Amino acid sequence: MNVDVIVVGAGPTGLMLAAELGLAGVRAVVVERLAQRGGQSKALGIQPRSAEALALRGLLEPLMDRAIQRVPGGHFAGLRLDYTAWDTRHPYSIGIPQGRVEALLEDRLGELGVQVLRGHEVTALSQDADAVEATLLGPAGEARLTARFLVGCDGGRSTVRELLGVGFPGLDGKLLSVVADITIADPDGAVPETWTLPVMTPDKTGKGYIAPIGDGVHRFLFYGAEQQRLSRDTPITEEEVQRALHNEFGPGVRLTGVRWASRFTDASRQVERYRHGRVLLAGDAAHIHSPMGGQGLNLGLQDAFNLGWKLAGEVAGWAPEGLLDTYHSERHPVGARVLANTRAQAVLIVHDEENLALRDIVEELVRVPEANRIVAGMISGLDVRYDLPGRRHDLLGRRVPDLDLVTPSGPGRVAELLRDGRALLLTTADESAFAEAAEPWSARVGRAHVQAELGADAVLVRPDGHVCWAGSVADVSGLTEALTLWAGAPTPADLPA
Ligand SMILES: Cc1cc2nc3c(=O)[nH]c(=O)nc-3n(C[C@H](O)[C@H](O)[C@H](O)COP(=O)(O)OP(=O)(O)OC[C@H]3O[C@@H](n4cnc5c(N)ncnc54)[C@H](O)[C@@H]3O)c2cc1C
Structure with a gap:
């Protein structure tokens, strides 16, 4: 191997x-x-x-x-x-x-x-x-x-x-668009100088999106009526890009160069x-x-x-x-x-x-x-909630909130505690009961006792930041099940001496 x-x-x-x-x-x-x-x-x-x-x-x-x-x-x-x-x-x-x-x-x-x-x-x-x-x-x-x-x-x-x-x-594409990285002369200031979100209000000519992407280059994306009449392998000419620029920003904006251009579709x-x-x-x-x-x-x-x-x-x-x-x-x-x-x-x-x-x-x-x-x-992507097994809790399957918290070594944030890529058990109460339950997994699951509003006495977070168990000390057996499910069986090497 x-x-x-x-x-x-x-x-x-x-x-x-x-x-x-x-x-x-x-x-x-x-x-x-x-x-x-x-x-x-x-x-x-x-x-x-x-x-x-x-x-x-x-x-x-x-x-x-x-x-x-x-x-x-x-x-x-x-x-x-x-x-x-x-x-x-x-x-x-x-x-x-x-x-x-x-x-x-x-x-x-x-x-x-x-x-x-x-x-x-x-x-x-x-x-x-x-x-x-x-x-x-x-x-x-x-x-x-x-x-x-x-x-x-x-x-x-x-x-x-x-x-x-x-x-x-899946589906073949229906809409043909052009992406082009271009340089322009814009004496009247018609093109936004800062990065804005696309305004893709369709009209008869077809709107697009432009943003400055550094080094004097603009990204221009357009999908007008003209593009729909062409095929995907039709070469993109400067004239086509210039026409689209005029449609969108008026005749004052002049194309000075095309660094790269490509057609793409909405195939899914x-x-x-x-x-x-x-x-x-x-x-x-x-x-x-x-x-x-x-x-x-x-x-x-x-x-x-x-x-x-x-x-x-x-x-x-x-x-x-x-x-x-x-x-x-x-x-x-x-x-x-x-x-x-x-x-x-x-x-x-x-x-x-x-x-x-x-x-x-x-x-x-x-x-x-x-x-x-x-x-x-x-x-x-913030609504992603995995359908995970275990006792229902509002946090189960969701991303752990990146809360401010106080750890024994000072103030911090949840995200900072996941940097080593291991799972994490966060406890806010009954520290010793949870610590005892999780000790056999200590090589693979970090622990932190913190002051924070977690909505549970303890929360088990997977390395990808999704909560795979949340509960109280009354459900410590549920924690053990979750640890076994997501961090495997405790190995002898993990057991305390
Ligand atoms: C015009 C346009 C605008 C977009 N805008 C956005 C956006 O704003 N936000 C967004 O999230 N996404 C956007 N996307 C989508 C995004 O670019 C892709 O989803 C992303 O590139 C996918 O990343 P990837 O690593 O999966 O694949 P790719 O980026 O395609 O990388 C695949 C790599 O594999 C290599 N490769 C291929 N075959 C082999 C082989 N046989 N052996 C070895 N290497 C190989 C290729 O050379 C390439 O480097 C846009 C796409 C387009 C076309």
Whole structure:
């Protein structure tokens, strides 16, 4: 066995997954086809739930240092959403090009000693009961790499998915859009100089979205009537981009250069199963959809965050039966919900009288606070609640709130206590009873007795920040069950001397 886990693809999903594996001490390698990262960034934004996940590992601050702007709220088909309806420290979208997110994560891998094998493409794979073998094609020719698991994070056209012979059912795209990174001359100041959320109010010409993405470059995304008459492989000319700029901002705005441009559709597809024996799929390799609302990169990061610690448990040998399968059962419904909401958004931005009538009604509805909360929770990822077993508690399956608390060593925050990537037992009362119950798991489950309003005497938090048990000392047997379910059987090495 050369390594424990092969991660295919150094996009945001693969890099995040490798960082989680590296943190847990797993021998992982990332295999990436490109010799170096491409200059373009597809995604431009980080949603609140991803910000929370990054904060759990101390990665949010360095990411904010590289961000361009923080924009309050989010949007649904260009309709504004107020994220403050949710209890979060991050009720905003972070404007940051995807390339900078990837660079940050790759730096993190360097610190953790996880190698990114660039210029190597996975071309074949096989698996048996014990191992998976990948064939890599690199500058020195073909090589084979063996591991216990392989995760295909290799994007929407995933080779891993193809090699598995797995279908990718869903809908073909209906709306054809253009994304272009451009430079402009804007003497009249018609183009916003700061990063704003998209205003995608459809009209006869078709509206788009523009944002400054650093180094004097603007990201321009448009999907007018003209684009709908073209095919996906029609070359994008400067004239087409210029016409779209005029339609949107008037004749004063002049295109001075196109750095990169591409057509994309709102096709939406999802694999039926995320796990195929020793091979798993994550990120765009498992699901694709329209970029509407800015969710794809975020969904991939959160897939990786859900999968990393479970895979690490399998590799280390402590994972209880079925733990790895919860990756599919938890993340597939989340992906399906994003597909559904992007399909709905695609309808709401189509230039047609009936759809515009529907849009007017939805616009009115999302101004109602409770409706805003529902849609904001969906787009931001803050509403994700896993269907976990155990005694019902309001917190069960939800993200743990990042509360201020007082620890024996001083004030702190919940997120700071999860940085080592282990599960965490937070207690606010009956410390010794909970400590006694959890002691046999102390190698895998951190403990902190804190002063805070948790809504329970104790809360067990998984490494991905989701609550898997909450209760009082009367239910300490429930805690033991939850520890066994999520942290495995106590091993002799974990037992107190
Ligand atoms: C125009 C546009 C705008 C978008 N805006 C947003 C946004 O604002 N917010 C958001 O959240 N999402 C957005 N997205 C979606 C987002 O870009 C994707 O969801 C995200 O890139 C998925 O990340 P990934 O790591 O799963 O896959 P990818 O980023 O596609 O990475 C896959 C990697 O695998 C490598 N690879 C492929 N095949 C092989 C192989 N055989 N061997 C080795 N390596 C291989 C590729 O070279 C690539 O580096 C947007 C997408 C588009 C098109």
